[in-house]
Amino acid sequence: xxxxxxxxxxxxxxxxxxxxxxxxxxxxxxxxxxxxxxxxxxxxxxxxxxxxxxxxxxxxxxxxxxxxxxxxxxxxxxxxxxxxxxxxxxxxxxxxxxxxxxxxxxxxxxxxxxxxxxxxxxxxxxxxxxxxxxxxxxxxxxxxxxxxxxxxxxxxxxxxxxxxxxxxxxxxxxxxxxxxxxxxxxxxxxxxxxxxxxxxxxxxxxxxxxxxxxxxxxx
Amino acid sequence: xxxxxxxxxxxxxxxxxxxxxxxxxxxxxxxxxxxxxxxxxxxxxxxxxxxxxxxxxxxxxxxxxxxxxxxxxxxxxxxxxxxxxxxxxxxxxxxxxxxxxxxxxxxxxxxxxxxxxxxxxxxxxxxxxxxxxxxxxxxxxxxxxxxxxxxxxxxxxxxxxxxxxxxxxxxxxxxxxxxxxxxxxxxxxxxxxxxxxxxxxxxxxxxxxxxxxxxxxxxxxxxxxxxxxxxxxxxxxxxxxxxxxxxxxxxxxxxxxxxxxxxxxxxxxxxxxxxxxxxxxxxxxxxxxxxxxxxxxxxxxxxxxxxxxxxxxxxxxxxxxxxxxxxxxxxxxxxxxxxxxxxxxxxxxxxxxxxxxxxxxxxxxxxxxxxxxxxxxxxxxxxxxxxxxxxxxxxxxxxxxxxxxxxxxxxxxxxxxxxxxxxxxxxxxxxxxxxxxxxxxxxxxxxxxxxxxxxxxxxxxxxxxxxxxxxxxxxxxxxxxxxxxxxxxxxxxxxxxxxxxxxxxxxxxxxxxxxxxxxxxxxxxxxxxxxxxxxxxxxxxxxxxxxxxxxxxxxxxxxxxxxxxxxxxxxxxxxxxxxxxxxxxxxxx
Numbered sequence: 001x002x003x004x005x006x007x008x009x010x011x012x013x014x015x016x017x018x019x020x021x022x023x024x025x026x027x028x029x030x031x032x033x034x035x036x037x038x039x040x041x042x043x044x045x046x047x048x049x050x051x052x053x054x055x056x057x058x059x060x061x062x063x064x065x066x067x068x069x070x071x072x073x074x075x076x077x078x079x080x081x082x083x084x085x086x087x088x089x090x091x092x093x094x095x096x097x098x099x100x101x102x103x104x105x106x107x108x109x110x111x112x113x114x115x116x117x118x119x120x121x122x123x124x125x126x127x128x129x130x131x132x133x134x135x136x137x138x139x140x141x142x143x144x145x146x147x148x149x150x151x152x153x154x155x156x157x158x159x160x161x162x163x164x165x166x167x168x169x170x171x172x173x174x175x176x177x178x179x180x181x182x183x184x185x186x187x188x189x190x191x192x193x194x195x196x197x198x199x200x201x202x203x204x205x206x207x208x209x210x211x212x213x214x215x216x217x218x219x
Numbered sequence: 220x221x222x223x224x225x226x227x228x229x230x231x232x233x234x235x236x237x238x239x240x241x242x243x244x245x246x247x248x249x250x251x252x253x254x255x256x257x258x259x260x261x262x263x264x265x266x267x268x269x270x271x272x273x274x275x276x277x278x279x280x281x282x283x284x285x286x287x288x289x290x291x292x293x294x295x296x297x298x299x300x301x302x303x304x305x306x307x308x309x310x311x312x313x314x315x316x317x318x319x320x321x322x323x324x325x326x327x328x329x330x331x332x333x334x335x336x337x338x339x340x341x342x343x344x345x346x347x348x349x350x351x352x353x354x355x356x357x358x359x360x361x362x363x364x365x366x367x368x369x370x371x372x373x374x375x376x377x378x379x380x381x382x383x384x385x386x387x388x389x390x391x392x393x394x395x396x397x398x399x400x401x402x403x404x405x406x407x408x409x410x411x412x413x414x415x416x417x418x419x420x421x422x423x424x425x426x427x428x429x430x431x432x433x434x435x436x437x438x439x440x441x442x443x444x445x446x447x448x449x450x451x452x453x454x455x456x457x458x459x460x461x462x463x464x465x466x467x468x469x470x471x472x473x474x475x476x477x478x479x480x481x482x483x484x485x486x487x488x489x490x491x492x493x494x495x496x497x498x499x500x501x502x503x504x505x506x507x508x509x510x511x512x513x514x515x516x517x518x519x520x521x522x523x524x525x526x527x528x529x530x531x532x533x534x535x536x537x538x539x540x541x542x543x544x545x546x547x548x549x550x551x552x553x554x555x556x557x558x559x560x561x562x563x564x565x566x567x568x569x570x571x572x573x574x575x576x577x578x579x580x581x582x583x584x585x586x587x588x589x590x591x592x593x594x595x596x597x598x599x600x601x602x603x604x605x606x607x608x609x610x611x612x613x614x615x616x617x618x619x620x621x622x623x624x625x626x627x628x629x630x631x632x633x634x635x636x637x638x639x640x641x642x643x644x645x646x647x648x649x650x651x652x653x654x655x656x657x658x659x660x661x662x663x664x665x666x667x668x669x670x671x672x673x674x675x676x677x678x679x680x681x682x683x684x685x686x687x688x689x690x691x692x693x694x695x696x697x698x699x700x701x702x703x704x705x706x707x708x709x710x711x712x713x714x715x716x717x718x719x720x721x722x723x724x725x726x727x728x729x730x731x732x733x734x735x736x737x738x739x740x741x742x743x744x745x746x747x748x749x750x751x752x753x754x755x756x757x758x759x760x761x762x763x764x765x766x767x768x769x770x771x772x773x774x775x776x777x778x779x780x781x782x783x784x785x786x787x788x789x790x791x792x793x794x795x796x797x798x799x800x801x802x803x804x805x806x807x808x
Contacts, residue, residue, distance in 0.1 A: 015239035020449045027247070027447060027501035057234045085501070087247050 002047070002098035003075045005065045005082070009054065013089025018053040024087060025050075025065060031085035034078065035070040052104040052168055052201055055175065060198040066098050104168050105204040108154075109176040112161040114192040120162055123183030123191065124155045133182035137175075148174045148182040155179070163199070225310065226318055232304040240449045241267035242301065244293070244315030247447040248499065250280070251316045255290030257399045259283055260314050260324040260361070262294045263332070264339035265721065270295040272454035274508065275367070276330055277445045279392055289396050292316040292324070293446070296339040299718060299725065302346055312347040321347040325399045327361045328392070329380075331369035334698040335691060335721040337376060340365070341713040344379065351710065353381050353422055358405050362412070364395065368477055371430075372651040372758040375701040375709060377421035381409060385417045385761055386431035387463070387478070389439070425760045432764065432801045436463050436482040441492035447500045456504035456535065457496040461489050461521065465510035466786045466794075466803065469564070470575045470777050471603065473650040474510050476765045479796035481787060483806040486517035490524045497529070504533040512536045513545035514787075517806040522552050538562075541578045543589040550593035558597035558641075559590050566616030570606055572782045575654075575773070587624045591631040597639045598624055604669045605647040605661030607777065614669050617644060618676040625681050641683040644673055646692035648746075651700055651758045652765065654773035659749035660696040663689050690728045691720065696746030697735070702757040705745075708734045766795035 009021070016024065026046055029036050038044035047068040054060050069078055079095035086092070113120070127133055133149040151174035154165040164179050176196050184191045233239040261280055263270025270276065276293070283291035292314035297305060305312070311320040321327055327349065329340055341351055349363065350356050356363075365376060366384030373383040384391060395418075398411045413420050417431035441459050448455055464481040465474065493505045505525065509515055513536065522534060534552035539545035541561045549559055563583050565571045571578060590598050602617050624640040632638045646666050649658045661669075666689045677684045698705055712734035719725035735742050750756065752771060759767075769792070776783055786792050787803060797803060 012243040012245050015233050015243045016449065017238075017240065020240055024449070030501035030503060031247070031499065056239060085247075088245050 001072050002066050002068045003078050004096050004098040004102070005067065005075075005079065005092060006094045007063050007065065007086075008091045008093055009060045009063055009089060010091070011059075011089040013087065014054075014059040015057055017056050018050060021054070021063075021090075022048060022050055024090065025067075028082055028085040028087075028090075029067075029069070032081040034073065034081060037068040037070050051102045051203075052107055054198060055196075058109075058176075058196045058198055062093070062198060062200045064102055064104070064201050064203070066102060103204045104201050106165050106167045106202045107173075107198055108163060108165050108200040108202070109179075110158060110161060110163050110197045110199050111176050111180055111193060112195040112197075113180060114190075114194060116189055119187055119189040119191060120157050120183065123187040123189075124157065124162065126186040127152075127155060127183060130186060133186065135178045135181045135185065137178065146172070146174060146178060148178050150174070152179045152182075161194075165202075225313070225320070228308055228310050229313065229318055232301065232308055232310060236301045236304060237298065238267075241295065241298065242313075242315065244318075246449060247501070248444045249316060249446050250284040250290070252284065252290035253317050253319075255288060257286075257289040257326075257396055258324040259289060259291045259326045259328060259396065259399075260294050260321045261291050262296075262321075262327060262329045262343055264296045264329055264336045264343050265719070266298055267295045268448070268452045271446065271448040271452050273330065273332065274458055274460065275388075278442050279328070279388055280446065281442045281444060282389060282393060283396060286393065286396060288400060290316075292319075294321055294327075294343070296336075296343050296719070297346060302342065302718070305346060312343065322349055322361065324361045326395070327363050329363070329365045330367040331365050331376070332367050333721060334369055334375070334695045335726075337698060337709050338713045338717040338720050340376060340379065341710060342718045345713075352378050354378070356381070356405070360405065362399070362405070362408055366392075368473060369699070371473070371477055371761055371763065372700065373419055373421065373761070374703050374757040375698050375705040377703055378706045379710075381420065381422070382412050383419040383421070383428070384431075385419060385428050387433035387436075388431075389433045390435065391415070391417050391431045419761070427760050427762055429762045430477070430764055432480070432799060433463070433482075434801050437484055437804050437806075441484060441488055443492055443495045444499050445496060447502075454506075455502065456506050457493060457500055457502040458506040458508050459489050459493045459496065460484065460509060461507045461512060461518070462509035462515045464803075465514070466792075466796075467511060467514070467577070468575045468773070468783050468785060468792070470573075470654040470773055471564075471606070471647060471650070473653055476652045476763055476770075478510065479765060479794065480801055480803040482801070482804045483515060483517065485806060486521045486524065489517070489521045490528075493525055494528060497532070504535060506535040506537060508537060511538050511540060513539040513542075513548060515806075518548065522548065526552065541586050542582050543585050546586050546589040546593060550590075550595070556594035556596070558599060559595045560599040560601065561586055561590070562601035563620070564601065564603055565606060565613060566602060566620045567613050569780055570609065570613045570616075572780045573608065573777045574603075574606060575777070575782045577782050577785070583620065584623060584627065588627050588631075591628050591638070596632075596637055597641060598628070599641040599643060600624060602642065602644045603647045604644050604673075605666050607647075607655065607658050609661070614672055615676075617642065617673065621677050621682060621684075625679075628681060636681075639681055639683055641685070642673075642677055643685045644670070645687040646689060648692055648696045648699060651756070652761070652763045652770070654770045654777060656700065656756065656770065657750040657752060657774055660693065660746040662747055663693055663743060666692070688723060688726075691723075691726055693742050693746045694720065694726075694728075694731055697742045700750075700757070701745065704738055704740070708738050708740065711737055764796045764799055769794040 036046040051064040075095035079092045134145045137146045151167045180193050280291045363381045365380045370383045402408045416429045419428040462483045464478040564576050621642045628638045649655045670686045715730045717730045
């Protein structure tokens with residue numbers, strides 16, 4: 001059986017990469033005296049996966065890990081033992097028996113920004129009306145246009161910034177800072193991102209959990 | 220903690236640099252003591268992933284933090300992208316633990332593990348806002364202390380360092396913390412430090428300085444809590460130093476002279492420390508380290524006691540003698556047999572006699588066979604090229620041995636079996652305080668011809684070859700035996716942009732060539748020049764404990780192609796190391 005853990009990443013720990021987070025969790029399991037099961041096959045890997053890779057620098061109030069622990073300890077036991085061995089900035093929020101492989105369909109973000117009064121309201125109104133909000137995404141592979149409007153919804157102004165729901169689909173997703181850039185483009189006014197926190201991951205219908213077959217470590 | 224403004228600036232640049240986890244601290248077993256009255260910043264002048272893997276700094280970090288009034292924090296040289304962003308945003312170099320400026324510490328302790336980090340020493344000082352040259356420092360600037368094996372020739376960094384620590388720092392560094400506690404002013408502190416016989420303060424002239432030997436190594440407990448690095452570290456495993464020093468006497472080996480005499484740690488302490496470290500770090504691998512772990516007289520007992528408690532544990536035993544016994548020992552220590560490293564260093568008996576590597580052809584081939592029989596699928600064979608009086612026979616010997624190893628592998632795994640013979644050939648660089656300190660390096664042209672031949676000859680299925688960059692080897696040779704003029708060269712090169720010279724992608728040979736020329740010298744000239752036996756050497760005032768007469772005798776013995784025995788088994792060689800308060804101390808005895 002697998003355990004599903006929900007945890008938060010805050011402070012300096014938000015600068016850990018996705019892979020580093022996986023390794024931090026694995027070491028915490030070992031310090032807690034728990035063994036993460038290994039997959040079958042020629043190159044066994046720990047059966048642990050983190051859903052929806054978090055960008056480096058983004059804090060999170062809702063990360064989701066699925067893990068199989070040798071001996072099948074109860075989820076609450078796993079959480080309790082893990083709490084004592086995690087480094088500062090990573091905190092277990094809840095645990096339960098995994099109902100199946102999680103399929104994250106969207107993530108909600110809180111984006112703190114510096115912007116003149118009224119700019120965000122105007123930007124959100126323009127965004128709703130636009131229907132298309134292209135921004136450039138640069139990567140080592142090159143530059144491409146991403147239509148943020150395809151993914152972003154439910155944008156609302158909050159204290160110090162805005163919140164946005166971003167869909168995660170097979171074709172891709174939008175990054176919260178890209179939403180801020182789209183708002184900047186639509187208003188022509190400067191919107192500077194000061195910090196991003198993922199506040200929730202929404203999970204769709206889950207594939208039934210099985211203990212058969214290997215599962216690669218999600219890196 | 221750092222001021223809110225500084226923290227905000229740091230967080231801002233972290234969002235734009237590669238691997239920001241290099242700068243965040245917060246790892247498991249990190250110690251934060253913001254209220255300490257004596258603050259020490261311990262620096263490995265290279266990237267986090269290199270520096271955090273250094274065992275010596277982990278030991279010193281724990282020792283200082285055990286003192287109630289003192290804190291040790293860590294700092295590594297920011298990678299070029301981070302350094303550029305820090306200069307742009309006027310962020311001073313900060314410690315990982317508290318994000319406070321390094322310049323506010325009482326002492327900046329630099330470990331010198333390799334000459335190619337010297338440009339990073341200047342980069343680190345500059346980013347910290349500490350004047351490069353000791354003579355320009357004023358009240359409020361930290362004391363800049365440098366130690367580690369490369370400090371054994373301090374002259375190339377002498378103008379930049381307030382004090383060099385000679386030898387093993389466990390006890391001596393705490394005496395320095397006492398000085399910092401007892402004295403507040405910079406001048407008073409330097410005055411008090413000058414009284415310690417193992418410290419060399421260049422500003423006070425080239426006075427004799429004695430290497431400090433850690434007398435309590437075999438009785439003090441091995442460190443338990445070590446900082447657990449983030450995933451990028453080159454070594455992420457628990458480690459216990461089972462033995463310090465080596466008297467095998469390999470004539471090229473700096474550590475073989477610098478860490479004499481041999482001291483072994485009791486097996487009980489090794490086992491206890493290893494298990495406790497595993498428990499508080501979460502590692503699934505334990506390394507029993509030393510200069511030659513298979514020589515540790517308690518090794519078999521240590522392995523069997525650890526495996527009895529943790530049968531699944533991966534135990535690594537680095538630096539093994541090339542023989543069947545150590546290979547079998549390695550195999551017994553692990554359930555999964557992957558790769559094993561054997562270091563014949565030279566492929567002919569003549570050359571092994573010259574370098575005093577007392578193993579035979581038969582020992583090498585039987586060790587390779589034993590490794591394949593034990594199930595290892597990758598055998599790494601380490602050699603050096605460019606050794607004194609080397610001929611083509613030595614180079615061909617490496618090729619022959621590689622093919623012989625492949626034959627042995629095929630005999631056990633079949634012609635198409637899954638195994639690799641990995642040959643690594645590094646270029647010999649003469650080091651201070653060794654019998655080869657007078658030797659010249661081979662010329663770059665010679666090294667390149669030899670490398671080229673190896674590349675052509677060691678080519679085929681199941682064979683792999685790796686070679687060292689000749690340019691950086693020559694630079695290492697030119698700096699390592701340098702004098703105080705070399706310090707000017709280093710500063711010139713750094714001012715022109717040299718940093719992270721051990722990283723191929725950042726090393727710029729042109730900068731260094733130009734810097735040497737500006738000071739009337741050349742890299743090749745300095746590296747290849749053989750020193751006269753009567754010529755004063757820049758490190759003559761550093762007393763390692765091993766006498767210059769012994770080193771000369773050994774140099775002459777190498778020219779006579781004659782090996783010298785190991786004093787642990789073959790009688791005293793009168794090297795001088797046991798003249799002090801500490802002598803060889805073996806567990807078995």
